[in-house]
Amino acid sequence: MKNEILLIEDDIELQKLVSDYLKKSGFICVCADSIHSGKLLFEKHKYEIVLLDLGLPDGDGLTCIPFIKSIWNETGVIIVSARDKLEDRIDGLNLGADDYLVKPFHLSELNARINALLRRNFHSTSYILKFEEITIDTQANIVFIQGEQVDFTRKEFDLLLFFIENKKKVLTKENLFEHVWGENSIFMDNSDFIYTHINRLRKKIKNHTGENYIKTVYGFGYRLEID
Structure with missing residues (x-):
């Protein structure tokens, strides 16, 4: 499953261009040209990254995001679309997309964003992290505080995880x-x-x-620490 990408794009010429480039960059790239075919592929196999167009022949690609995240929340979703309105970007991010790239784009930039997302989602050390009363299971994406499971949004979870991985460091x-x-x-x-x-x-x-473990370091940023 590592480095496997699902590209949902109905422009066949662009689909081939992106797919060929990613394969040369060491990825396995599987293509779909509609929401329906993309969902069928994702149901059969979990992909590390989904590249998602919005203007698809059978509907708005935004509708794919909750479906993808409900099956495997760890999948990174990068919207790749000609729609560059702020509202579209906000809608996509609010639905759970991890990044938004406007067409036309350089393939090298797409590659950089994919690798950045893979780095953010990958944890090479123990999947159990602890800070005081807080325990994070990074494989199950579950947070326990004082032994009780507490619900966090995806971005809150990512923030908390980043703070714990960098405890006592000032994060800008x-x-x-x-x-x-x-x-x-x-x-x-x-x-x-x-x-x-x-x-x-x-x-x-x-x-x-x-x-209040997250302290404001005025003029610099924030730091996770004990009083």
Whole structure:
């Protein structure tokens, strides 16, 4: 399953161009030209990455995202579309997409984004991580606080995991964006966006521990530490 990509794209010429490039880059690339055929392929086999066009002949590709994430939440979804409106990007990210690339694009950039997403999703060490009363099972994507399972959104989970992997280190806003949303995130310059997600994460942790472990380091970023 490692480095296997499902490309859902109805432009056959572009499909072949992307597929040939990815195969030369060491990936296994399987292609579908519709929502229906893409879903059938994904039901039979879990792919590490899905490259998803939006303007497909049998509907809006956005409808594929909840389906993909419901089967295997660890799959990285990169939307590849000519639709460049902010609303489309926000809708895609809110539905669970991990990145958004606007056509036309350079194949080298697509390759870089795929590799960045694979790095974010891959954990080579123990799949159980702990910090104080918090335990994360990175294979099952489950968080336990004081032995009780606590629900987090995908981005809250990614943030918490990144903080624990880098406990006691100062993480800048740019560090957090690059790891969780991708270095080319449309929200990169929006401080309120990152603050909102950090604040939600803090509240969930504090509700179960009574502690505020995520400290603001004014002028620099945030750090996970004990008082």
